Amino acid sequence: MLVLGLESSCDETGVALIDDQKGLLAHAVHTQIDMHKLYGGVVPELASRDHIRRVIPLIEQVLEEAGKTKADLDAIAVTQGPGLAGALLVGVSVAHALAFALDIPVIGVHHMEGHLLANLLADPAPQFPFIALLVSGGHTQIMKVTRFGQYELLGDTLDDAVGEAFDKTAQLLGMCYPGGPGVSALAEKGLSGVIDLPRPMLHAPNLDMSFSGLKTAVLTAVQKAPDANAPEFRANLARGFVDAVVDVLATKAIKALKQEKLKTLVVAGGVSANKQLRERLRLETAKRGMKVFFPPIKLCTDNGAMIATAGLARIKHMSQDEINLHFKNLRFNVKPRWQLKEAAADIG
Numbered sequence: 308m309l310v311l312g313l314e315s316s317c318d319e320t321g322v323a324l325i326d327d328q329k330g331l332l333a334h335a336v337h338t339q340i341d342m343h344k345l346y347g348g349v350v351p352e353l354a355s356r357d358h359i360r361r362v363i364p365l366i367e368q369v370l371e372e373a374g375k376t377k378a379d380l381d382a383i384a385v386t387q388g389p390g391l392a393g394a395l396l397v398g399v400s401v402a403h404a405l406a407f408a409l410d411i412p413v414i415g416v417h418h419m420e421g422h423l424l425a426n427l428l429a430d431p432a433p434q435f436p437f438i439a440l441l442v443s444g445g446h447t448q449i450m451k452v453t454r455f456g457q458y459e460l461l462g463d464t465l466d467d468a469v470g471e472a473f474d475k476t477a478q479l480l481g482m483c484y485p486g487g488p489g490v491s492a493l494a495e496k497g498l499s500g501v502i503d504l505p506r507p508m509l510h511a512p513n514l515d516m517s518f519s520g521l522k523t524a525v526l527t528a529v530q531k532a533p534d535a536n537a538p539e540f541r542a543n544l545a546r547g548f549v550d551a552v553v554d555v556l557a558t559k560a561i562k563a564l565k566q567e568k569l570k571t572l573v574v575a576g577g578v579s580a581n582k583q584l585r586e587r588l589r590l591e592t593a594k595r596g597m598k599v600f601f602p603p604i605k606l607c608t609d610n611g612a613m614i615a616t617a618g619l620a621r622i623k624h625m626s627q628d629e630i631n632l633h634f635k636n637l638r639f640n641v642k643p644r645w646q647l648k649e650a651a652a653d654i655g
């Protein structure tokens with residue numbers, strides 16, 4: 308079975324082809340970062356227009372790379388939400404039009420389920436059950452995943468997502484969007500403990516998190532600094548920020564593993580590319596005889612391969628009657644706000 312995956316929920320147009328026997332055949336991502344950089348964040352209208360320009364050429368590119376044609380496709384998986392409504396509509400409309408013409412089904416995928424299942428493309432891939440740490444620009448969640456489609460939310464951020472905290476810190480340090488990679492690289496040059504920042508909710512009895520206080524602490528440190536542009540100060544502040552974030556995420560993830568008596572941690576979302584987080588989680592899990600899995604680096608941030616993977620997994624869990632409902636659907640919609648557990652409820 309050959310599945311085309313389309314991702315257009317935010318500022319990356321991602322397209323991929325996955326074969327249920329041979330795995331990932333081809334994938335391509337066009338990032339709009341350079342376009343949005345000028346504005347310090349994603350401009351939704353510009354994002355939608357750019358998806359329109361990119362999506363068809365990218366589909367043609369991956370088909371050609373894989374030596375396939377549209378007629379070889381058996382299904383299309385597309386991000387249905389959450390995300391920017393206009394941006395989602397581009398991928399979803401293209402998916403439905405193409406599928407209508409080819410008479411194949413369209414499977415709507417939850418963006419975070421895609422991130423989570425990108426781990427299935429790692430070698431070795433994790434086995435269920437596991438604890439998932441979903442860390443992206445819009446989400447910071449800890450989940451118990453018993454099997455495919457069964458996601459129990461154990462902890463969430465009460466305010467900013469961790470990727471957002473990286474992006475805002477980068478802005479305060481005069482770096483461009485998206486801030487994660489820049490802050491992480493700057494932190495490598497700084498010293499731990501010179502600037503000590505708060506670890507919000509670290510010792511709270513639950514698995515919830517909060518990052519807005521940390522962002523304010525970064526702002527205060529910048530405002531109070533005699534020279535906020537001094538390279539040493541910037542590096543130490545970045546280090547202090549990264550140390551605080553990593554401390555909170557690692558502590559909560561280990562706590563969840565212990566609480567649920569599980570030994571496997573799966574990390575997903577853009578922030579799972581973070582070097583310091585990877586190092587710390589490897590250390591903490593190894594110490595306790597636990598295992599941690601990350602997606603391949605290129606598949607941490609938004610891409611079509613994760614959507615194709617999640618779509619294929621969904622199809623495999625559907626009966627033929629359920630699959631039949633996904634043909635020639637002219638009443639399709641997008642779900643800009645969509646909880647993963649609502650998406651999971653679709654699976655029997």
Ligand code: KG4
Nearest residue numbers: 443444445470485486487577578581608609
């Ligand atoms: O998953 P993603 O591509 O998009 C969303 O679904 O939100 O995540 C984007 C987020 C951004 O906030 C970006 O700054 C962050 O992931 N990010 C990182 C790194 N690479 C991307 N954060 C920390 N370290 C990184 N290396």
Ligand code: ZN
Nearest residue numbers: 443577608609
């Ligand atoms: Zn994402």
